[in-house]
Amino acid sequence: MKRHTAKFMLALSFIAVVLLAARPDPIKEKAKGLKDYYSKFFSIGVAIRPTDPSNHDQRTLILSEFNSITPENAMKMGPIHPQENTYFWRDADSIVAFGVQNKIKVRGHTLCWHAQTPDWLFVDSAGKDVSKKVLLQRLKSHINTVVSRYKGKVYAWDVVNEVIADDSTYFRKTKWSEITGEDFVEKAFEYAHEADPKAILFYNDYNTEIPAKREKIYRMLKNLLAKGVPIHGVGLQAHWSINTPSREELEKSIQLFSSLGLQIQFTELDISVYTGRQGGQMIQGQGQMQAAVFTPEMEQKQLEKYKMIFEVFRKYPKEITGVTFWNLSDKYSWLDGRGRKNFPLLFDTNLKPKKAYWEVVKF
Ligand code: 9MR
Numbered sequence: 460m461k462r463h464t465a466k467f468m469l470a471l472s473f474i475a476v477v478l479l480a481a482r483p484d485p486i487k488e489k490a491k492g493l494k495d496y497y498s499k500f501f502s503i504g505v506a507i508r509p510t511d512p513s514n515h516d517q518r519t520l521i522l523s524e525f526n527s528i529t530p531e532n533a534m535k536m537g538p539i540h541p542q543e544n545t546y547f548w549r550d551a552d553s554i555v556a557f558g559v560q561n562k563i564k565v566r567g568h569t570l571c572w573h574a575q576t577p578d579w580l581f582v583d584s585a586g587k588d589v590s591k592k593v594l595l596q597r598l599k600s601h602i603n604t605v606v607s608r609y610k611g612k613v614y615a616w617d618v619v620n621e622v623i624a625d626d627s628t629y630f631r632k633t634k635w636s637e638i639t640g641e642d643f644v645e646k647a648f649e650y651a652h653e654a655d656p657k658a659i660l661f662y663n664d665y666n667t668e669i670p671a672k673r674e675k676i677y678r679m680l681k682n683l684l685a686k687g688v689p690i691h692g693v694g695l696q697a698h699w700s701i702n703t704p705s706r707e708e709l710e711k712s713i714q715l716f717s718s719l720g721l722q723i724q725f726t727e728l729d730i731s732v733y734t735g736r737q738g739g740q741m742i743q744g745q746g747q748m749q750a751a752v753f754t755p756e757m758e759q760k761q762l763e764k765y766k767m768i769f770e771v772f773r774k775y776p777k778e779i780t781g782v783t784f785w786n787l788s789d790k791y792s793w794l795d796g797r798g799r800k801n802f803p804l805l806f807d808t809n810l811k812p813k814k815a816y817w818e819v820v821k822f
Contacts, residue, residue, distance in 0.1 A: 492524035493805075496820040500776045502564055504783030506531040506727065509550040512557045517787060520810050527564040529726070529783055530554045531793070534567055537575040540601055548608070555612050566726070566783065567613040569663060570602050571647040572620035573633035581634045591639045598643060599650045606654035615659040615781075617694055617726065618651045619644050623664055623675045644679070645688045652689035663694030663726055668704035668712050677715055684719060693719075694726035698785065699768070701760035702734045709771050717778040725772070727785040729803035730764050731794055732757040751800035751808075753789075758814060765805070766818040773822065789813075 493503040504527030512518045521528070532538055533550035540546050558565035580597060583589050589597070606616065622644060624631045635643045644662075651660050662680060666672045676693070683690050693716045704712075716723055732753065772779055786792040788806035795801055802808075805816040 491820070493816075493820065494524060494526040496822075497782075500773055501724075501779045502527040502781045504529055504564070504566060504781055505787050506568075506783060506785045507554060507787065509533055509553045511787060512553075516810055520787060520806065522561060522563075525563065525784075527566060527781060527783060528554065528558050529566040529568045531568075531786065532575070534605065535569060535572065535575040536580065536601065537577045539605060541577050543579050543597070546604065551609075555609055559612055564615075565609070565613045566724075566781070567606070567609060567616040567658075568726075569617040569620040570605065570651060571598060571618060571635070571643065573622075573631065573635060576634070581638065588634075588638060591642070594635075594638045595643065595646055598647060602647060602650040603654045606651055606658065610655045610658075613655075613658065615661060615692070615724075616651055616655075617663040618660045618690075619647050620663045621665065623672060623679060625666060625672060627671070629675055629678075645683055645686060648683070648688045648690050659691045659722070660689060661692040661694040661724065661726070662690060663696060665696035665698050665727070667693075667695040667716075668708040670708070670711075673712055673715065677719070680716070680719055680721065684721075690721070692722040692724060692780070694724050696727035696785075697725040697768075697782075698727055698729055698731070699764065700731040700734050701757065701764055706767055706771060709768060710774075713771070713775050713778055717775070722780045723775070723778050724781040724783065725779070726781075726783050728768075728782060729785045729792060729794065730761050732761055732802050733799070751802075753802040757802065761802070762813075762815040762818050765815040769819045770822075 497503050503525050505521060505525045506529045507521065508531055511521065530551055533554055538547060539551055555565050557563070581588060581594065583593075602618075606613075622631050622633075622636070622641075623629070630636055630641060639646075648660055651658065662676075662683075664672075664676055667676060680690065680693060695712060695716070713723060772782060784804055786804060788808065788810050789802045789804050790806075790808045790810065792801055792803050794803050805813055805819060807813050
């Protein structure tokens with residue numbers, strides 16, 4: 460009797476193991492990823508943190524869906540160059556190594572920005588503002604060091620980020636513009652080009668579908684090109700919402716910027732389920748994170764917006780060379796840190812494709 464029971468139990472566990480192993484995992488089973496659906500159009504990227512590839516499921520998702528990565532924060536001036544004579548390479552190195560090992564393209568982000576700058580950058584040892592000459596020397600040394608380290612591994616750089624104002628003025632007032640005027644912009648491109656002549660160099664900004672800001676960015680890019688500054692592309696960040704942008708404004712931006720002969724990449728795509736201002740200047744949310752509700756109405760509106768923007772993207776395969784999502788899934792996104800949970804991406808909090816995903820790949 461006992462022997463029979465043991466055999467029976469053994470058989471049962473064998474069947475259970477076979478059944479479990481055969482259970483389809485939708486992520487692994489899904490034969491095609493975004494990168495495959497869009498292989499004839501442009502690369503599909505994702506902004507990641509150094510910890511993302513260490514998590515098995517997140518790593519699997521990155522590898523099955525994307526063929527480009529951008530470090531979300533690891534290469535910014537503050538994190539990578541905390542003191543004048545100290546660079547912190549670990550996080551950026553690990554992301555670049557992950558890309559190289561898996562033959563995934565790496566976009567560098569970002570060499571010159573007004574946010575996330577290290578404390579030492581603009582001041583001397585007495586705490587006084589440095590001269591224009593010193594600041595440009597520091598910028599040159601920073602760009603040369605970072606770009607040289609990843610030469611041949613990082614194929615494109617966001618060289619300068621967000622220098623155009625959102626209000627009615629032209630240039631954003633920052634420490635950079637206060638000390639150097641507008642000159643740091645062209646200098647940054649020159650330094651990056653010197654360090655890696657093969658890298659594709661981008662100017663990167665948000666709210667690029669708002670007519671007034673679009674015009675100002677266009678004007679600046681046109682001036683830079685007229686001066687022979689080595690700039691090859693414009694990064695339209697695409698921090699959008701379920702209400703914006705309209706199809707018309709989106710197309711106008713693509714047409715206007717590509718008329719300059721620049722390639723276009725959508726560099727930081729997400730679609731907030733809340734309306735309101737997006738981008739680097741959004742006002743911080745107050746208080747506790749609000750209840751995480753992704754309502755059917757949000758789901759529907761977001762799905763329609765994703766469907767529309769990808770329809771537009773597919774119309775411009777020559778002009779657009781890449782579309783990068785800003786974070787991997789709704790489990791974590793930078794928009795959560797604004798006092799409420801958001802659901803801006805194509806994969807849900809369990810890393811499963813949302814309904815919007817299927818609209819994006821249905822064509
Ligand atoms: O996603 C980034 C977030 O983790 C950082 O806290 C934030 C700091 O300002 O920067 C976020 O990324 C920004 C990007 O580098 C440039 N464009 C706007 C993005 C969202 O703020």
